[in-house]
Amino acid sequence: MAQTDYGADLATGPVIEAKGLGVKFAVNRRRKRSLREMFIHGTKRDPNAEGDEFWPLRDVSFEVARGDCVGIVGKNGTGKSTLLKMIAGVLIPDEGEVHVRGKVAPLLELRAGFNDNLTGRENVYLVGSLHGMSEKQIDERFEEIVDFAEIKSKFVDTPVRHYSSGMKVRLGFALISQLEHPIMLVDEVLAVGDKAFKRKCYEAIERMLANHRTMVLVSHNEGDLRRFCNRGLYIKGGSLAVDTDIEAALAAYNEDTKAEIAKRKKADEAKKKRAEEAEKKAEEGKDGGQAA
Numbered sequence: 001m002a003q004t005d006y007g008a009d010l011a012t013g014p015v016i017e018a019k020g021l022g023v024k025f026a027v028n029r030r031r032k033r034s035l036r037e038m039f040i041h042g043t044k045r046d047p048n049a050e051g052d053e054f055w056p057l058r059d060v061s062f063e064v065a066r067g068d069c070v071g072i073v074g075k076n077g078t079g080k081s082t083l084l085k086m087i088a089g090v091l092i093p094d095e096g097e098v099h100v101r102g103k104v105a106p107l108l109e110l111r112a113g114f115n116d117n118l119t120g121r122e123n124v125y126l127v128g129s130l131h132g133m134s135e136k137q138i139d140e141r142f143e144e145i146v147d148f149a150e151i152k153s154k155f156v157d158t159p160v161r162h163y164s165s166g167m168k169v170r171l172g173f174a175l176i177s178q179l180e181h182p183i184m185l186v187d188e189v190l191a192v193g194d195k196a197f198k199r200k201c202y203e204a205i206e207r208m209l210a211n212h213r214t215m216v217l218v219s220h221n222e223g224d225l226r227r228f229c230n231r232g233l234y235i236k237g238g239s240l241a242v243d244t245d246i247e248a249a250l251a252a253y254n255e256d257t258k259a260e261i262a263k264r265k266k267a268d269e270a271k272k273k274r275a276e277e278a279e280k281k282a283e284e285g286k287d288g289g290q291a292a
Protein backbone atom coordinates (compact mmCIF):
# COMPACT_ATOMS: atom_id res chain seq x y z
CA MET A 1 0.00 0.00 0.00
CA ALA A 2 1.32 3.42 -0.90
CA GLN A 3 2.19 5.40 2.18
CA THR A 4 1.04 8.97 2.24
CA ASP A 5 3.16 11.42 4.10
CA TYR A 6 0.91 13.62 6.19
CA GLY A 7 3.49 16.22 6.95
CA ALA A 8 6.38 14.49 8.71
CA ASP A 9 9.52 16.51 8.51
CA LEU A 10 11.46 14.24 6.24
CA ALA A 11 14.57 16.26 6.75
CA THR A 12 16.76 15.65 9.73
CA GLY A 13 15.69 16.44 13.26
CA PRO A 14 13.56 14.63 15.83
CA VAL A 15 9.89 13.95 15.12
CA ILE A 16 9.05 14.14 18.82
CA GLU A 17 10.82 16.54 21.12
CA ALA A 18 9.86 16.86 24.79
CA LYS A 19 11.49 19.59 26.85
CA GLY A 20 11.03 19.81 30.62
CA LEU A 21 7.60 18.28 30.28
CA GLY A 22 5.41 18.20 33.37
CA VAL A 23 1.76 17.86 34.23
CA LYS A 24 -0.09 18.29 37.48
CA PHE A 25 -3.39 16.78 38.49
CA ALA A 26 -5.78 17.83 41.19
CA VAL A 27 -6.77 14.85 43.27
CA ASN A 28 -10.43 15.84 43.42
CA ARG A 29 -10.80 18.32 40.64
CA ARG A 30 -11.01 18.03 36.91
CA ARG A 31 -8.16 19.65 35.09
CA LYS A 32 -8.03 21.96 32.11
CA ARG A 33 -9.13 20.05 29.04
CA SER A 34 -7.98 20.23 25.47
CA LEU A 35 -10.55 20.52 22.68
CA ARG A 36 -10.13 16.86 21.82
CA GLU A 37 -10.57 15.82 25.44
CA MET A 38 -13.73 17.89 25.58
CA PHE A 39 -14.99 16.19 22.46
CA ILE A 40 -14.29 12.78 23.92
CA HIS A 41 -15.27 13.32 27.55
CA GLY A 42 -17.51 16.39 27.55
CA THR A 43 -16.91 19.80 29.04
CA LYS A 44 -18.26 19.36 32.54
CA ARG A 45 -16.17 20.62 35.42
CA ASP A 46 -16.94 20.66 39.08
CA PRO A 47 -16.30 24.31 39.99
CA ASN A 48 -16.70 23.72 43.71
CA ALA A 49 -14.48 20.73 44.09
CA GLU A 50 -11.02 21.32 45.52
CA GLY A 51 -8.14 19.01 46.16
CA ASP A 52 -4.41 18.62 46.55
CA GLU A 53 -2.30 18.85 43.46
CA PHE A 54 0.32 16.32 42.49
CA TRP A 55 2.75 16.00 39.62
CA PRO A 56 2.70 12.50 38.14
CA LEU A 57 5.41 13.62 35.70
CA ARG A 58 7.91 16.41 35.84
CA ASP A 59 11.01 17.58 34.01
CA VAL A 60 10.82 14.96 31.29
CA SER A 61 13.01 15.66 28.26
CA PHE A 62 13.78 13.36 25.35
CA GLU A 63 13.83 13.20 21.58
CA VAL A 64 12.54 10.58 19.19
CA ALA A 65 14.06 10.28 15.74
CA ARG A 66 12.09 9.35 12.67
CA GLY A 67 11.83 5.57 12.35
CA ASP A 68 12.49 4.93 16.03
CA CYS A 69 10.24 2.61 18.00
CA VAL A 70 10.40 3.68 21.62
CA GLY A 71 9.06 1.57 24.49
CA ILE A 72 8.00 3.29 27.71
CA VAL A 73 8.34 1.14 30.81
CA GLY A 74 7.71 1.69 34.49
CA LYS A 75 5.53 0.71 37.41
CA ASN A 76 1.76 1.22 37.45
CA GLY A 77 0.78 4.83 37.93
CA THR A 78 4.16 6.34 37.05
CA GLY A 79 2.75 8.47 34.25
CA LYS A 80 3.39 6.41 31.10
CA SER A 81 -0.11 6.87 29.67
CA THR A 82 -0.07 10.50 30.76
CA LEU A 83 3.11 11.04 28.75
CA LEU A 84 1.57 9.44 25.68
CA LYS A 85 -1.53 11.63 26.02
CA MET A 86 0.66 14.74 26.09
CA ILE A 87 2.43 13.60 22.93
CA ALA A 88 -0.97 12.89 21.33
CA GLY A 89 -2.11 16.40 22.23
CA VAL A 90 -5.10 15.20 24.25
CA LEU A 91 -3.55 16.45 27.48
CA ILE A 92 -2.02 19.89 27.84
CA PRO A 93 1.26 19.99 29.81
CA ASP A 94 1.45 22.40 32.74
CA GLU A 95 5.20 22.80 32.32
CA GLY A 96 7.58 22.47 29.43
CA GLU A 97 6.65 21.69 25.88
CA VAL A 98 6.32 18.89 23.40
CA HIS A 99 6.82 19.31 19.67
CA VAL A 100 5.49 16.66 17.35
CA ARG A 101 6.37 16.91 13.68
CA GLY A 102 3.78 15.00 11.71
CA LYS A 103 0.31 13.68 12.31
CA VAL A 104 -0.26 11.20 15.09
CA ALA A 105 -2.27 7.97 14.94
CA PRO A 106 -3.34 7.46 18.56
CA LEU A 107 -3.93 3.80 19.39
CA LEU A 108 -4.73 4.78 22.96
CA GLU A 109 -8.30 4.49 24.12
CA LEU A 110 -9.61 2.68 21.13
CA ARG A 111 -13.25 3.43 21.83
CA ALA A 112 -12.59 7.17 22.18
CA GLY A 113 -14.91 9.24 20.05
CA PHE A 114 -17.36 6.37 19.50
CA ASN A 115 -20.97 7.31 20.04
CA ASP A 116 -23.02 4.44 21.47
CA ASN A 117 -26.18 5.58 19.75
CA LEU A 118 -24.66 5.54 16.28
CA THR A 119 -24.19 2.39 14.25
CA GLY A 120 -20.83 0.77 13.59
CA ARG A 121 -20.87 2.23 10.07
CA GLU A 122 -21.69 5.75 11.30
CA ASN A 123 -18.99 5.55 13.96
CA VAL A 124 -16.36 4.52 11.41
CA TYR A 125 -17.20 7.61 9.35
CA LEU A 126 -17.38 9.85 12.43
CA VAL A 127 -14.13 8.75 14.06
CA GLY A 128 -12.34 8.35 10.73
CA SER A 129 -13.15 11.94 9.79
CA LEU A 130 -12.06 13.09 13.26
CA HIS A 131 -8.66 11.64 12.48
CA GLY A 132 -8.52 13.41 9.13
CA MET A 133 -9.66 10.64 6.78
CA SER A 134 -11.74 11.86 3.85
CA GLU A 135 -15.12 10.32 3.08
CA LYS A 136 -13.63 8.80 -0.07
CA GLN A 137 -10.79 7.20 1.90
CA ILE A 138 -13.26 5.73 4.38
CA ASP A 139 -15.50 4.49 1.54
CA GLU A 140 -12.52 2.73 -0.02
CA ARG A 141 -11.43 1.11 3.23
CA PHE A 142 -14.74 0.47 4.89
CA GLU A 143 -14.96 -3.24 3.97
CA GLU A 144 -11.36 -3.81 5.04
CA ILE A 145 -11.99 -2.11 8.41
CA VAL A 146 -15.11 -4.15 9.12
CA ASP A 147 -13.45 -7.38 7.99
CA PHE A 148 -10.36 -6.72 10.09
CA ALA A 149 -12.56 -6.00 13.13
CA GLU A 150 -14.51 -9.22 12.44
CA ILE A 151 -17.84 -7.41 12.72
CA LYS A 152 -20.53 -9.59 11.17
CA SER A 153 -22.50 -7.80 8.47
CA LYS A 154 -25.73 -7.92 10.48
CA PHE A 155 -24.05 -5.77 13.15
CA VAL A 156 -22.59 -3.13 10.85
CA ASP A 157 -25.78 -1.06 10.90
CA THR A 158 -26.61 -1.76 14.55
CA PRO A 159 -25.95 0.90 17.23
CA VAL A 160 -22.65 0.15 18.92
CA ARG A 161 -24.36 0.12 22.31
CA HIS A 162 -25.36 -3.42 21.33
CA TYR A 163 -21.74 -4.38 20.62
CA SER A 164 -19.62 -6.29 23.13
CA SER A 165 -16.68 -4.31 24.49
CA GLY A 166 -14.37 -6.55 22.41
CA MET A 167 -16.26 -5.68 19.23
CA LYS A 168 -15.92 -1.94 19.92
CA VAL A 169 -12.22 -2.19 20.66
CA ARG A 170 -11.62 -4.32 17.56
CA LEU A 171 -13.45 -1.79 15.42
CA GLY A 172 -11.42 1.02 17.01
CA PHE A 173 -8.14 -0.78 16.29
CA ALA A 174 -9.19 -1.66 12.73
CA LEU A 175 -10.01 1.97 12.04
CA ILE A 176 -6.98 3.62 13.62
CA SER A 177 -4.63 1.09 12.05
CA GLN A 178 -5.81 2.36 8.66
CA LEU A 179 -4.36 5.80 9.36
CA GLU A 180 -1.16 6.47 7.50
CA HIS A 181 0.02 9.13 9.90
CA PRO A 182 3.79 9.01 10.35
CA ILE A 183 3.70 8.76 14.16
CA MET A 184 1.92 6.03 16.08
CA LEU A 185 1.22 6.12 19.79
CA VAL A 186 0.25 2.74 21.20
CA ASP A 187 -0.94 2.18 24.76
CA GLU A 188 -1.42 -1.42 25.87
CA VAL A 189 -3.78 -2.05 22.96
CA LEU A 190 -1.84 -5.11 21.88
CA ALA A 191 -3.67 -6.97 24.64
CA VAL A 192 -6.86 -6.57 22.60
CA GLY A 193 -8.92 -9.60 21.62
CA ASP A 194 -8.24 -13.30 21.42
CA LYS A 195 -5.06 -14.97 20.17
CA ALA A 196 -6.00 -14.86 16.49
CA PHE A 197 -6.96 -11.18 16.65
CA LYS A 198 -3.79 -10.37 18.57
CA ARG A 199 -1.74 -11.95 15.80
CA LYS A 200 -3.51 -9.73 13.28
CA CYS A 201 -2.76 -6.68 15.46
CA TYR A 202 0.93 -7.59 15.57
CA GLU A 203 1.02 -7.93 11.81
CA ALA A 204 -0.78 -4.61 11.40
CA ILE A 205 1.72 -2.89 13.72
CA GLU A 206 4.61 -4.46 11.83
CA ARG A 207 3.15 -3.17 8.56
CA MET A 208 2.74 0.27 10.11
CA LEU A 209 6.31 0.22 11.38
CA ALA A 210 7.62 -0.39 7.89
CA ASN A 211 8.41 2.65 5.79
CA HIS A 212 10.19 4.56 8.58
CA ARG A 213 7.14 5.37 10.61
CA THR A 214 7.78 6.25 14.23
CA MET A 215 6.14 4.52 17.18
CA VAL A 216 5.95 5.08 20.92
CA LEU A 217 4.64 2.05 22.78
CA VAL A 218 3.52 1.77 26.41
CA SER A 219 3.39 -1.82 27.55
CA HIS A 220 3.99 -4.11 30.48
CA ASN A 221 4.62 -6.97 28.06
CA GLU A 222 8.36 -7.44 27.64
CA GLY A 223 7.85 -9.68 24.60
CA ASP A 224 5.97 -6.90 22.78
CA LEU A 225 8.56 -4.31 23.80
CA ARG A 226 11.45 -6.46 22.60
CA ARG A 227 9.62 -7.37 19.41
CA PHE A 228 8.98 -3.83 18.27
CA CYS A 229 11.23 -1.36 20.09
CA ASN A 230 14.81 -0.30 19.54
CA ARG A 231 14.79 2.33 22.29
CA GLY A 232 13.46 2.36 25.85
CA LEU A 233 12.45 5.10 28.28
CA TYR A 234 12.15 4.03 31.92
CA ILE A 235 9.88 6.31 33.94
CA LYS A 236 10.50 6.12 37.65
CA GLY A 237 8.95 8.19 40.41
CA GLY A 238 7.52 10.74 37.99
CA SER A 239 10.66 11.42 36.03
CA LEU A 240 12.66 9.92 33.22
CA ALA A 241 15.24 7.66 34.87
CA VAL A 242 16.71 5.92 31.83
CA ASP A 243 16.75 6.78 28.12
CA THR A 244 18.61 4.06 26.28
CA ASP A 245 18.11 0.92 24.21
CA ILE A 246 15.12 -1.25 25.10
CA GLU A 247 17.18 -4.10 26.65
CA ALA A 248 19.01 -1.75 29.02
CA ALA A 249 15.79 0.08 29.94
CA LEU A 250 14.09 -3.24 30.75
CA ALA A 251 17.15 -4.40 32.71
CA ALA A 252 17.11 -1.19 34.82
CA TYR A 253 13.38 -1.52 35.44
CA ASN A 254 13.63 -5.23 36.35
CA GLU A 255 16.57 -4.57 38.67
CA ASP A 256 14.59 -1.88 40.53
CA THR A 257 11.55 -4.17 40.71
CA LYS A 258 13.69 -6.97 42.18
CA ALA A 259 15.24 -4.58 44.73
CA GLU A 260 11.78 -3.31 45.68
CA ILE A 261 10.41 -6.83 46.16
CA ALA A 262 13.41 -7.71 48.34
CA LYS A 263 12.93 -4.52 50.41
CA ARG A 264 9.23 -5.21 50.86
CA LYS A 265 9.97 -8.82 51.88
CA LYS A 266 12.50 -7.60 54.45
CA ALA A 267 10.01 -5.04 55.82
CA ASP A 268 7.30 -7.73 56.03
CA GLU A 269 9.66 -10.07 57.88
CA ALA A 270 10.65 -7.30 60.33
CA LYS A 271 6.98 -6.51 60.93
CA LYS A 272 6.18 -10.18 61.51
CA LYS A 273 9.11 -10.48 63.92
CA ARG A 274 7.96 -7.39 65.88
CA ALA A 275 4.43 -8.81 66.11
CA GLU A 276 5.78 -12.17 67.35
CA GLU A 277 7.92 -10.44 69.95
CA ALA A 278 4.99 -8.30 71.13
CA GLU A 279 2.84 -11.43 71.36
CA LYS A 280 5.57 -13.22 73.30
CA LYS A 281 5.90 -10.29 75.71
CA ALA A 282 2.15 -10.18 76.21
CA GLU A 283 2.17 -13.94 76.97
CA GLU A 284 5.04 -13.50 79.44
CA GLY A 285 3.17 -10.62 81.09
CA LYS A 286 0.09 -12.82 81.40
CA ASP A 287 2.12 -15.69 82.88
CA GLY A 288 3.86 -13.33 85.30
CA GLY A 289 0.49 -11.94 86.42
CA GLN A 290 -0.90 -15.39 87.00
CA ALA A 291 2.18 -16.49 88.98
CA ALA A 292 1.93 -13.42 91.26
Ligand SMILES: Nc1ncnc2c1ncn2[C@@H]1O[C@H](COP(=O)(O)OP(=O)(O)OP(=O)(O)O)[C@@H](O)[C@H]1O
Pocket residue numbers: 025026027056074075076077078079080081082083
Ligand atom coordinates in the same frame (compact mmCIF):
# COMPACT_ATOMS: atom_id res chain seq x y z
N1 LIG B 1 -7.22 12.89 34.86
C1 LIG B 1 -6.55 12.58 35.97
N2 LIG B 1 -6.80 13.22 37.13
C2 LIG B 1 -6.11 12.93 38.26
N3 LIG B 1 -5.14 12.00 38.32
C3 LIG B 1 -4.85 11.31 37.20
C4 LIG B 1 -5.55 11.57 35.97
N4 LIG B 1 -5.02 10.74 35.03
C5 LIG B 1 -4.06 10.00 35.64
N5 LIG B 1 -3.96 10.35 36.94
C6 LIG B 1 -2.99 9.83 37.93
O1 LIG B 1 -1.69 10.13 37.42
C7 LIG B 1 -0.80 9.07 37.70
C8 LIG B 1 -0.21 8.55 36.41
O2 LIG B 1 -1.21 7.86 35.69
P1 LIG B 1 -0.92 7.07 34.34
O3 LIG B 1 -2.20 6.45 33.90
O4 LIG B 1 -0.23 7.96 33.40
O5 LIG B 1 0.09 5.94 34.83
P2 LIG B 1 0.67 4.67 34.05
O6 LIG B 1 2.14 4.67 34.29
O7 LIG B 1 0.21 4.70 32.64
O8 LIG B 1 -0.02 3.49 34.84
P3 LIG B 1 -0.39 1.97 34.37
O9 LIG B 1 0.89 1.23 34.19
O10 LIG B 1 -1.16 1.46 35.55
O11 LIG B 1 -1.23 2.08 33.14
C9 LIG B 1 -1.60 8.03 38.49
O12 LIG B 1 -1.38 8.29 39.85
C10 LIG B 1 -3.04 8.32 38.10
O13 LIG B 1 -3.90 7.94 39.13
